[in-house]
Amino acid sequence: MMKNVYSRPSGIFEGAVTGFCPGCMHSSVCKVVAEVLDELGMVNNACYVQGVGCCGLAVTYFDMDTVAAPHGRACAIASAFKRCSPETLVFTYQGDGDLAAIGLAETMSAANRGENFTVIFVNNGIYGMTGGQMAPTTMVGVKTTTTPYGRSESEHGAPLHMCEILSQLEAPAYIARVTLADVPNAKKAKAAVKKAFQYQLDGKGFSFVEFVSNCPTNWGMSPLESLDHVHNVILKEFPLGEFRAK
Amino acid sequence: MSEKIFMKGCEAVAETAVRAGCRFFAGYPITPQNDVPEYFARRMPQVGGVFIQGESEVASSNMAYGAAAAGVRSMTSSSSCGISLKSEAISWMAGARLPVVVANFQRGGPGIGTIQPAQQDYTQATKASGNGGFKMLVLSPSTLQEAVDMTWQAFELADKYSNPVLLLMDGFTGTMMEPVELPEALSDEQVAAIRATKTWAATGKKGGPQHKVMCGPGLDTRISQEQMNIRDGKMYEEWKTTEVEYEDYMTEDAEVILTAYGISGRIAKSAVGILRAEGIKAGLIRPKKVYPFPDEAYEKLNFDTLKGIVCAEMAIPAQFAVDVENVVHGRTKIATALSSGGEILDRSAIVEAARALCGK
Amino acid sequence: MERSFIIAGFGGQGVMVMGQLLSYTACETTEKFVTYFPSYGAEMRGGTANCYVVISDDPVGAPKVSQADYVVALNDPSMARFKDAVAPGGTIFVNSSVVTIEEDREDVHVVKVDAGTIAYELGNLKVLNLVMVGAIIGYTEVLPAENVLQTAFKKLGAKRPELNPINEAAFKRGYAIGKAAKEGK
Numbered sequence: 135m136m137k138n139v140y141s142r143p144s145g146i147f148e149g150a151v152t153g154f155c156p157g158c159m160h161s162s163v164c165k166v167v168a169e170v171l172d173e174l175g176m177v178n179n180a181c182y183v184q185g186v187g188c189c190g191l192a193v194t195y196f197d198m199d200t201v202a203a204p205h206g207r208a209c210a211i212a213s214a215f216k217r218c219s220p221e222t223l224v225f226t227y228q229g230d231g232d233l234a235a236i237g238l239a240e241t242m243s244a245a246n247r248g249e250n251f252t253v254i255f256v257n258n259g260i261y262g263m264t265g266g267q268m269a270p271t272t273m274v275g276v277k278t279t280t281t282p283y284g285r286s287e288s289e290h291g292a293p294l295h296m297c298e299i300l301s302q303l304e305a306p307a308y309i310a311r312v313t314l315a316d317v318p319n320a321k322k323a324k325a326a327v328k329k330a331f332q333y334q335l336d337g338k339g340f341s342f343v344e345f346v347s348n349c350p351t352n353w354g355m356s357p358l359e360s361l362d363h364v365h366n367v368i369l370k371e372f373p374l375g376e377f378r379a380k
Numbered sequence: 381m382s383e384k385i386f387m388k389g390c391e392a393v394a395e396t397a398v399r400a401g402c403r404f405f406a407g408y409p410i411t412p413q414n415d416v417p418e419y420f421a422r423r424m425p426q427v428g429g430v431f432i433q434g435e436s437e438v439a440s441s442n443m444a445y446g447a448a449a450a451g452v453r454s455m456t457s458s459s460s461c462g463i464s465l466k467s468e469a470i471s472w473m474a475g476a477r478l479p480v481v482v483a484n485f486q487r488g489g490p491g492i493g494t495i496q497p498a499q500q501d502y503t504q505a506t507k508a509s510g511n512g513g514f515k516m517l518v519l520s521p522s523t524l525q526e527a528v529d530m531t532w533q534a535f536e537l538a539d540k541y542s543n544p545v546l547l548l549m550d551g552f553t554g555t556m557m558e559p560v561e562l563p564e565a566l567s568d569e570q571v572a573a574i575r576a577t578k579t580w581a582a583t584g585k586k587g588g589p590q591h592k593v594m595c596g597p598g599l600d601t602r603i604s605q606e607q608m609n610i611r612d613g614k615m616y617e618e619w620k621t622t623e624v625e626y627e628d629y630m631t632e633d634a635e636v637i638l639t640a641y642g643i644s645g646r647i648a649k650s651a652v653g654i655l656r657a658e659g660i661k662a663g664l665i666r667p668k669k670v671y672p673f674p675d676e677a678y679e680k681l682n683f684d685t686l687k688g689i690v691c692a693e694m695a696i697p698a699q700f701a702v703d704v705e706n707v708v709h710g711r712t713k714i715a716t717a718l719s720s721g722g723e724i725l726d727r728s729a730i731v732e733a734a735r736a737l738c739g740k
Numbered sequence: 741m742e743r744s745f746i747i748a749g750f751g752g753q754g755v756m757v758m759g760q761l762l763s764y765t766a767c768e769t770t771e772k773f774v775t776y777f778p779s780y781g782a783e784m785r786g787g788t789a790n791c792y793v794v795i796s797d798d799p800v801g802a803p804k805v806s807q808a809d810y811v812v813a814l815n816d817p818s819m820a821r822f823k824d825a826v827a828p829g830g831t832i833f834v835n836s837s838v839v840t841i842e843e844d845r846e847d848v849h850v851v852k853v854d855a856g857t858i859a860y861e862l863g864n865l866k867v868l869n870l871v872m873v874g875a876i877i878g879y880t881e882v883l884p885a886e887n888v889l890q891t892a893f894k895k896l897g898a899k900r901p902e903l904n905p906i907n908e909a910a911f912k913r914g915y916a917i918g919k920a921a922k923e924g925k
Contacts, residue, residue, distance in 0.1 A: 199582035211446030243435035650801025
């Protein structure tokens with residue numbers, strides 16, 4: 135008799151065809167989240183609020199309830215949704231443009247109120263879906279379609295560090311930055327997601343997991359080069375770790 | 381018959397909403413509707429409902445969207461420039477077909493304009509409250525009793541069509557006080573039963589198929605945006621026969637028609653008697669819903685004997701009058717009696733305009 | 741029969757309470773139609789406060805009128821602003837304790853009420869508004885005096901029942917002035 139050691143998480147569509155680019159870690163983030171939901175037995179009681187941008191492509195993966203949010207508003211919608219349906223495990227799935235630029239007020243305010251839901255934040259340092267424009271998380275010096283001469287700190291500001299910013303607030307219960315760029319870190323990342331969801335199930339309040347991700351297409355790199363870039367460059371700007379665990 | 385209570389418009393609307401089973405409200409401070417969020421802040425905890433003061437109009441309207449997606453009767457309110465900010469979420473509500481009641485306590489504009497009462501958002505309310513060409517039923521009360529009745533009706537209609545409904549108020553109907561009789565509150569069981577009918581709410585698959593509250597087709601290839609527009613367009617078209625609502629007052633023998641909606645509607649109505657006492661046969665057409673527009677009320681008029689129509693509204697340039705002109709299409713004279721930017725419409729201006737049409 | 745009022749004074753003179761007292765009485769003790777509209781502005785403190793009350797046997801049209809049957813002016817700024825807002829044949833009730841501006845129109849009546857002094861004599865300046873309400877009722881008979889008094893007990897006495905006697909005394913002093921002005925015309 136064969137032992138089943140690995141299978142598709144139940145929260146991922148059978149035969150799902152990805153909308154994500156080859157080598158993009160978004161699909162892996164979706165898988166990690168779905169695996170954790172299975173481990174917690176919450177797939178049937180979960181609802182994710184999708185942001186706008188590449189994060190919206192998660193709709194092709196996640197076989198669970200969902201509410202689509204206007205660009206940046208996921209945290210406002212999740213706040214109300216969770217308060218009206220406290221028994222549902224609610225998480226937002228947002229990119230950096232969505233969460234840290236247009237949705238900064240909604241993100242900060244929901245975090246500051248200590249709303250009892252989880253944010254899954256995928257930070258790839260660029261606006262992917264719209265074709266590689268500067269994001270609030272874009273590194274200084276990086277050329278994008280809207281910073282053709284490179285991001286300049288004097289003109290565009292320095293990258294926003296959401297975990298560090300949110301750590302200034304009193305209310306958030308759990309804040310962590312993780313990556314799936316290598317296997318040991320991927321294990322830690324999954325543990326962080328599980329912890330964040332558990333915090334929510336325990337009613338502890340706002341939990342936030344930032345995934346330092348990649349964008350091979352708009353970074354103009356092969357998938358492997360993009361992973362090296364994460365290790366060699368991005369993680370120096372965005373250090374991993376738990377910032378808050380109440 | 382319930383007791384007659386002397387109430388402020390904002391509070392009458394909020395209390396009626398609670399009685400109609402509204403269990404979520406999010407708002408943001410803006411004059412002249414601050415009594416609405418303040419009332420809900422006091423009242424929601426008493427009925428197990430949720431009140432959130434959002435960080436902006438943008439956020440609070442999206443919160444109302446989120447609560448509706450969870451199956452709860454949901455509401456948000458604002459005033460004019462705040463409604464412009466809410467137009468993002470309103471458009472999404474219409475796109476996602478979510479039942480939410482939105483109230484606009486109109487003030488003068490454009491932009492921040494003035495905090496004083498006005499009716500300058502008519503065109504926005506009836507033609508384009510957001511991008512994409514969607515429609516909402518737009519209810520506009522003249523009296524506070526009507527505000528109470530229409531608030532109740534708004535929740536019913538929002539659920540009936542699974543679509544946002546706009547309650548078009550103004551600074552007067554929001555801040556004035558007038559006697560009202562309130563409807564009996566739905567019981568907790570009734571509120572729960574209404575929520576239970578919303579089987580599309582995204583509160584977990586519970587072993588069944590996925591629930592998706594989406595605006596537009598997203599990546600779903602089974603339905604196109606055009607098909608969704610056709611589906612919604614059909615509903616909007618149906619409203620023109622099923623949802624038209626207006627008051628028709630002493631129009632049968634009228635030689636001159638006064639027409640107005642909302643706060644101006646009651647002022648125009650009070651001018652009818654004055655004109656009749658002078659021997660001018662005046663009548664009134666008062667749309668209760670300004671969308672769909674009650675074309676039939678004007679179509680019924682006898683244009684052979686009619687000397688003209690006076691359109692009265694608190695908006696300069698006129699907005700409501702444009703819809704009247706579009707129906708009348710040159711078949712009779714149209715005059716306007718207008719005020720704007722916080723000035724109340726003077727009844728005497730309506731009376732004089734009617735006299736002039738009648739050559740008196 | 742429709743009667744419209746503009747009541748104006750400094751914030752803190754009890755302008756809104758006056759309007760509400762008339763309105764609640766009309767709503768709760770008569771079959772009349774009534775609207776109350778408190779003017780609102782951007783300032784939270786200072787400046788003048790004013791409200792509009794319309795009491796009618798028929799449904800009320802505008803809750804705010806540009807020409808009122810009665811203007812009640814509790815201070816000079818209010819008198820300056822609203823003295824021309826009285827309809828011809830209408831009446832201005834003036835708190836003559838502080839109002840110095842005279843009405844020079846011949847088509848309006850003026851009822852001077854030394855409300856500040858009376859309130860001072862009664863021992864509480866805050867009952868100035870009850871004196872004025874008494875004068876309005878004595879002069880206009882728009883509402884039964886007893887009903888207004890009962891409403892005052894019910895609304896104002898709910899929190900401060902110890903003030904009922906002084907409120908009643910103030911109302912009655914004003915009422916006598918209003919009635920005398922009406923009869924002396």
